[in-house]
Amino acid sequence: MSAITPQLVREHGLSDEEYARIEALLGRAPNFVELGIFSVMWSEHCSYKSTRAHLRRLPTKAPWVLQGPGENAGVIDIGGGDAAVFKMESHNHPSFIEPYQGAATGVGGIMRDVFTMGARPIAMMNALRFGAPGHEKTRHLVAGVVAGIGGYGNCMGVPTVGGEVNFHSSYNGNILVNAMCVGIARADRIFKSAAKGAGNPVVYIGSKTGRDGIHGATMASAEFREDSQEKRPTVQVGDPFTEKLLLEACLELMATDAIVAIQDMGAAGLTSSSAEMASKGGSGIELDLDCVPQRETGMTAYEMLLSESQERMLAVLKPGREPEAERIFRKWELDFAVIGETTDTSHFVVRHKGKIVADIPVHALAEEAPVYQRPLASRKPLVDEPPFVRSKPVIDSLLKLIGSPDLCSRRWVWEQYDWSVMADTVQSPGGDAAVVRVHESNKALAITTDVTPRYCRADPCLGGKQAVAEAWRNLTAVGAKPLAITDNLNFGNPEKPEIMGEIAASIDGIAEACRALDFPVVSGNCSLYNETNGEGILPTPAIGGVGLIEDVHRVATIAFKREGDAILLIGETEGHLGRSLYLREIEGREEGAAPPVDLVAERRNGDFVRWLIESGSVDTVHDISDGGLLVTLAEMAMAGGMGAWVALGGHTPIPFAFGEDQGRYLVCVPRQEADRILAQAETAHVPAALLGQTGGDSIAAAGQGEITVADLKRAHESWFPAFMGAGELPPTN
Amino acid sequence: MKARVFITLKDGVLDPQGKAIGHALNNLGFGGVGEVRQGKVIDLEIHERDQGKARATVNDMCEKLLANAVIEKYEIEFRP
């Protein structure tokens, strides 16, 4: 075995202090295998050493929260004995290196996190961030990531129902691929990862172990250098066919009572799954690597322990239940092997070829992992110097915005995802939130992912708040009661004080919004070191929100439905243009402060809109976000194939039309209902005003001219296909 | 001249398709089938008489488009 040199320690991403701490914990120098184990367990990805202290500030409790952060996924009670199980996770670095497989295995990984809890996945979302459209790599990455997500999710038969796609040069060398999975389980049949008790068999199930993705975890914890391209051999290939069998086999096993604990093998594979299970169960664990199903010959202990081969799970069974479990996995033609047992030594002991190759106190790997209070430098938030706006024709700007990369239709993307399998997708991609019926019930879940990185750059705390508020708003806009979130914190190098400052501030903003909106965090993931050659990404704390719709027949959609409906504007409009897409796309400036978020108004306005939907008086709602009021109106018109007339009356046209003030919605009501609803708004102290009415085949803004819905649609639908059209070969598995 | 490009997965890279094919062959009663690997073969016609130049061009095609250097390797063959 190679001697442990400082060089070797550094190659394992461990600092000198960390190495010294390892020696102290062991009371001796680690051997090579043990060094590898520590390097992954103490990596940022697995240990959360930079963020853990800050994550504690997130509110994680509510009466309906059955499982908060700490398990493979969060769990909330959705009534009738059902539970929703969900989490979002990033696969950023692998997707940059190999977009198809990186994205595909990201999807597979997050699905395992959900079904390892005993849930059947019912919906997938993905939040994607790519570099500037003009950047040489962007088109190739978009093609690969989208095909990879579809290739895996479609084969699994889980509908991919929505997400986000943004373009910005800060992601040129670090794209973000965040995948979210939502599953349904019986609330009293949730499976956890605590390997309690001694003498229980530890079983390995799924695919064989190969030399895949060794050190993926440390790769995800290191800043990119151009030569990281050379880390390529670590890329794993996904096998959705095997994962589908694994899903069905696990659910079949979970229908028995043979399982003590179960956990997917994610980052750092066998090592982290077994060590985490032992740590959570307060037990020890012994593994015999000779029993591990192997795909390649001559694998070393180091390789087997650090391999990130996909489609694998680890379970601890009740003694004597192995044959019953084995029968199930053989039926599904999957590998099954007893590879060890739990012990009362509270040590993590690994045997290979009859020799003990690692012997580490479990707590040293888990609880003793370093936790850092890294130095923070808070960039002071940009204050609004109200950006000077040259007056441009409103309608021309609308057309330009609606066909711009960040606002154009994502049809090209979601038509490659099977969003209709499982026959429960009530609201397909393109709305404010996806709506998926809980199978054979009258209720549904609403799901959304949101964050506005350009706001986060201006003010990370406000940006964090806004991301949560927008998720809450999107769920509200379809008529759902927002219940909880998962988050995926994508940032640069935490060792840089200003980046660490962004992380801390974002978490504060998220926490504040979660508290104000009763919208706790039940799971999440952190992806740091998203930098290339010292260039950090925009701070991107992606929020995945889940809400409950009690009556699936009482949902609102964004499409205009009737000619002559009154269009009401809910919420206060100041005309805030700082950080707006108007400023960026029309004026070419990324300036000013992000729009303020008033959480009290947010809640008041949203509760009113939801009440309108629940009481059946409104079936057409769209929240106002990116692009502002007129863009929102155009989206409703295009979805309904019907125009509208609106008065920008009394306001300076551009800020009113394109400002991105928060906490706002457009709702349509039959004309004769308008006064009643405006009165109800007044009694609820909700700002509401009559904006115009639906009808005709154009969007007409009084005094500003008009444009046909057909022309808008053409611009809206054409950018993506045109962009992806040439030169790219759709990747295939 | 006619070029044939073989694109196969690098050794050690998981080949789910090959794995499944091997499985299916065994189920079909073809005992003793060892490892199965699936790859692509791409036949193309290029208007270039000079072998050397042709090889350089096809190499370039593989690097730029045909092969995924992250997980695949390639060989090139010529037929007149």
Added chain:
Amino acid sequence: MKARVFITLKDGVLDPQGKAIGHALNNLGFGGVGEVRQGKVIDLEIHERDQGKARATVNDMCEKLLANAVIEKYEIEFRP
């Protein structure tokens, strides 16, 4: 012994993949690329010393599973 099976589309069967590749190559500035066809190559290990028997077996595999006679043809090669 090692067998390599080439599975290619019959002439006259349109090949969307080949077409797309040809297209992409042209867009990448590889002028004068003629027709491009994509096929599969399947490498397998069979425990059979006798060439003749081996060929018969692999033929059988192609007929039963590896190739779809409606659209595909196949060739078999052996390497020791």
Added chain:
Amino acid sequence: MKSAVVVFPASNCDRDAAMALEHITGEKPAMVWHGDSELPDVDLVVLPGGFAYGDYLRCGAMAAQSAIMRDVKARADRGLPVLGICNGFQVLTEAGLLPGALMRNADLKFVCRPVALEVNETQSAFTRKYDKGQRVTFPVAHGDGNYFADHDTLDRLEGEGRVVFRYAQSDNPNGSARDIAGILSEKRNVLGLMPHPERACDPLLCGTDGRVLFESLLESLS
């Protein structure tokens, strides 16, 4: 009406098909494992959509070789109605129960969206309750729906009135020959189609045009 749904490894529309059958026929279909050698005594067999064997090698190729397919063939030869949806259609062509083959979509991309279809033939147990020429909308969700057959076969299919569904308004999502979306066997008891009627049986989802297909079967078979 008794029905069975075959479950292959990584079938994933088996539940959707079963739901549609149960709601419309009032009877739970039998779920039959691919490894079984015999079908139960039923009036209809459905090969569901999905990614049997991951669509590896060729879509439907490995499923076509599974034990249960021998009995499916035998019964089909004796006239038992067989419905293959999407991946099921691919299995039927690979198994030789239907002519031609389903190739990669012309643009090489998976496509999921509602498509307009034209019902070309009502002379079948599957479509008798539609009107000839009726426009219906089913969702498609496939990467390999590009129907191919040689000209003679295509002429024969058309001549014998076996092209049951066509993509309408030349809105062909996959480049299939002559806009073919679904075809019948010679005996007209086997139907394969790429679009998903079982996903068009609920007003909350993609409309209810698909119900009529199952209602036709109910009327014909019970």
